[in-house]
Each structure stands twice: as C-alpha cells, then as structure tokens.
Amino acid sequence: xxxxxxxxxxxxxxxxxxxxxxxxxxxxxxxxxxxxxxxxxxxxxxxxxxxxxxxxxxxxxxxxxxxxxxxxxxxxxxxxxxxxxxxxxxxxxxxxxxxxxxxxxxxxxxxxxxxxxxxxxxxxxxxxxxxxxxxxxxxxxxxxxxxxxxxxxxxxxxxxxxxxxxxxxxxxxxxxxxxxxxxxxxxxxxxxxxxxxxxxxxxxxxxxxxxxxxxxxxxxxxxxxxxxxxxxxxxxxxxxxxxxxxxxxxxxxxxxxxxxxxxxxxxxxxxxxxxxxxxxxxxxxxxxxxxxxxxxxxxxxxxxxxx
Numbered sequence: 001x002x003x004x005x006x007x008x009x010x011x012x013x014x015x016x017x018x019x020x021x022x023x024x025x026x027x028x029x030x031x032x033x034x035x036x037x038x039x040x041x042x043x044x045x046x047x048x049x050x051x052x053x054x055x056x057x058x059x060x061x062x063x064x065x066x067x068x069x070x071x072x073x074x075x076x077x078x079x080x081x082x083x084x085x086x087x088x089x090x091x092x093x094x095x096x097x098x099x100x101x102x103x104x105x106x107x108x109x110x111x112x113x114x115x116x117x118x119x120x121x122x123x124x125x126x127x128x129x130x131x132x133x134x135x136x137x138x139x140x141x142x143x144x145x146x147x148x149x150x151x152x153x154x155x156x157x158x159x160x161x162x163x164x165x166x167x168x169x170x171x172x173x174x175x176x177x178x179x180x181x182x183x184x185x186x187x188x189x190x191x192x193x194x195x196x197x198x199x200x201x202x203x204x205x206x207x208x209x210x211x212x213x214x215x216x217x218x219x220x221x222x223x224x225x226x227x228x229x230x231x232x233x234x235x236x237x238x239x240x241x242x243x244x245x246x247x248x249x250x251x252x253x254x255x256x257x258x259x260x261x262x263x264x265x266x267x268x269x270x271x272x273x274x275x276x277x278x279x280x281x282x283x284x285x286x287x288x289x290x291x292x293x294x295x296x297x298x299x300x301x302x303x304x305x306x307x
Contacts, residue, residue, distance in 0.1 A: 019270050025299030027273070029055060030216070030281045031291060034063040035073035044286055045077065051288035053087055054302035055295055058279075061119050061156070064092035071106065079113045090156060091115055094123025095143050099135040103143065107150045117154040120144050120185070130166070141176070144183040157181075159188035159215055161202035165236045174209045181213050188213065189281045191235050192220030194243065194264075196271040217272055220283045221290035222247065222261040262290050266297040273298065 031052050036042040049060070062077045064070060074091055082089035091110055093103065107118065122140045124130055132138040137146055140157060147153050157180045160173055167173040177188060193199060199217050206215060222228050225247035232239050246264065250257040269280060280298075282291040 019267065020297045020299070023270075023273070023299035025301055026278060027295075027298055027300055028058050028279045029291075029295055029300060030057050030279075031060045032063065032218075032281065032283050033060060033077065033286050035065075035070045035077050036286070037073075041286070048284060048286050048288035049081060049085055049087070051292055052284070053085060055292070055300055056303035057087060059088040059090050059117055061090040061092060061117075064094055064121075064123070075106075075109070075113070078110070078115055083114055088117060089115065090117035090119050090154075092119045092121060093143070093147075094121045095132065095137040095139065096123040096130070097133055097136075099133060100137055100146060101135075103137060104146060104150050107147050107153070111151040111153070117156070118147055119156045119158075119189070120147060120180075121158055139176075141179045141183050144180055144185055148184040155185045156187050156189055157185045159190045159202070159206075160236070161190050161193050161198045162236050162238060165234070170205070174206060174211070177206065178209055178211050181211060185213070188215045190215065190218045191237060192218050192231075192283060193237055194240055194268065195238070196268055196275065198238070199272060199277075200275055214279065216279045216281045217277060218281050218283060219265055219269060219291075219294070221265045221294065222257075223285055223287060223290070225250075225257075258290060262293045262297075265290070266294045269294060269298055 033045055033048065036045045052060075060081055062074050062081070064074050078089045078091040081087050093106060093110075095103065098106075110118065120140055120143045122130065122143070137143040144155055144157065147155060157177075159177055160167070163170050163173045164176075167176065180188070190199065190202070203215055220228065220231075222243075225244070229239065231237070243264070246260055247257065250260065269277075272280070280295075282294070284291050
C-alpha cells in the first residue's frame with residue numbers, strides 16, 4: 001500500500017534537521033514591560049529586566065495605562081531602565097484624556113530626562129469607547145506630528161496585521177499606517193498574532209501600499225490561554241483552532257504550560273525567520289523566562305557569548 005500524504009510528511013519531518021539547528025543568532029530583539037502596581041510587582045519587573053538585559057535588546061518599552069492612568073509609574077520605570085540599567089528605553093504615550101499641551105509637556109519631560117524614543121499610540125479610553133479630547137490630539141497621526149515638533153524623537157507606532165477593530169477595512173488601516181510614517185514615525189510594531197502567514201501577508205500589502213519602513217512582528221508568548229482569548233477578542237486577533245487543544249488541561253500546570261507556550265512561539269518565530277524577519281518585539285507581561293527561552297532557541301545569546 002502506498003503511503004498517504006500525511007505519512008510522507010511525517011516521514012520527512014522525522015528526517016529533517018532540528019528546526020532550530022545552526023541558527024547564527026543574527027536577530028535583534030526588543031521587549032515590552034508594564035509599570036508595576038505594587039512592591040511585589042516592582043521586584044518582578046526588576047528581575048525580568050535583569051534577566052533580559054544580557055541579550056542586548058536594541059530597546060525596551062514601558063506601557064501607558066488607559067487614560068494616562070500610569071503616567072508617573074511609566075515615567076519612573078522608563079527613566080530607571082534608560083539611565084540606570086543602561087538599556088535604551090521607549091515610553092508609551094497616548095492621546096487619551098489630555099490636551100495637546102499636556103501631552104507635549106509629558107514629552108518634553110521625557111526628553112529632558114534623556115529619553116529619545118516614544119511609542120506613539122492613539123490609546124483606549126478606560127471605558128473602551130474612544131473619544132478625542134476636545135483640546136487634544138485626535139489620533140496617532142496627529143500625536144506623531146506634535147511629538148516631532150517637541151523634539152526629534154525616534155517614534156514607534158502600532159500596526160495591525162488583522163485590522164484594528166475601529167478601522168472600516170484593511171485598506172483604511174493601511175492608509176492610516178502610511179499616514180503615521182508620513183507624519184514622522186520610525187518603525188511599526190505589530191499587534192500580536194499566531195500565524196506567520198498573517199504577518200507575511202500584511203508585510204506584502206504594506207509594501208504594495210508604499211510603506212517601505214521597518215515593520216516588526218509583536219510576539220505574545222501565552223502565559224494564560226484564557227487571558228489570551230480575552231485579549232484577542234478585544235483586538236481582533238484570530239486564535240487558530242489547534243491552539244486550544246495544545247493548552248487543554250494545562251490550567252493547573254503552569255510549568256508545563258510554559259513549555260508548550262515557548263515551543264509554539266519559538267516555532268512561529270523560526271518560520272518568520274525563514275521568511276526574512278530578523279527583528280522581533282516580545283510582549284513579556286513582565287515575565288522574562290518565556291521570552292528568554294525563545295530568544296535562546298533562535299540563537300540569541302547574552303552579549304559577548306557565541307551562539
């Protein structure tokens with residue numbers, strides 16, 4: 001009896017070299033953190049930064065709560081990472097619930113504190129229904145232009161491979177992304193996704209639209225499958241059917257869940273690498289080990305060590 005197609009694929013898989021063998025470690029990485037709410041969370045953040053710093057990230061970013069609710073804590077962590085730890089740090093900044101002058105004042109304060117990189121976002125209101133402040137920036141495009149008038153910031157922006165929930169369609173979303181670059185953005189970092197083809201298609205469509213700037217895939221290692229389901233529902237990220245099966249039964253087994261999560265994310269990154277991607281941005285959720293493991297599998301070693 002002749003082997004089936006699936007049997008032939010399995011046979012080829014059995015003979016293939018390990019997926020991560022021979023990688024030269026020629027990737028660049030960056031990491032996102034969020035400002036801690038209490039002393040215990042602050043300790044976790046410091047430990048995470050200390051774990052990932054040896055990998056030599058080109059920058060790390062610190063998020064900004066809805067409605068500017070973490071403004072002071074964001075500033076404190078960004079300045080600490082940039083000026084004391086010595087990693088280039090980027091501060092998230094949004095348009096929500098602030099006048100233009102208030103936002104500009106925050107940006108000036110960052111510049112005076114040595115921060116040269118802003119992640120410029122429209123942002124989301126605390127109640128989830130975004131409305132421009134009467135005296136504020138209406139959107140990310142206006143915010144970017146305003147920041148460039150304050151100082152010559154490096155500016156990262158958001159991109160949505162599966163379309164922003166507020167966009168009428170993909171073309172409008174790409175038009176908005178191009179407008180961000182036209183306003184002065186340096187690079188785009190994507191919302192998290194779980195299938196490489198999603199990123200490749202988006203990258204090709206952006207290029208066809210005339211967007212030649214850097215687009216970095218945002219990688220979200222799964223800490224909790226239930227939490228990822230909630231976040232995906234809010235931002236429009238599709239979860240492949242097979243993922244639920246892989247995480248089934250692991251709710252009470254966090255160590256096993258971490259192993260599964262690292263394997264899934266590392267395989268996706270390896271496929272992105274095969275498609276020419278060399279820069280990756282990890283949403284760490286202030287937990288370093290998953291991101292560190294994935295970087296290690298991709299050949300990224302502490303600075304000074306060979307892969």
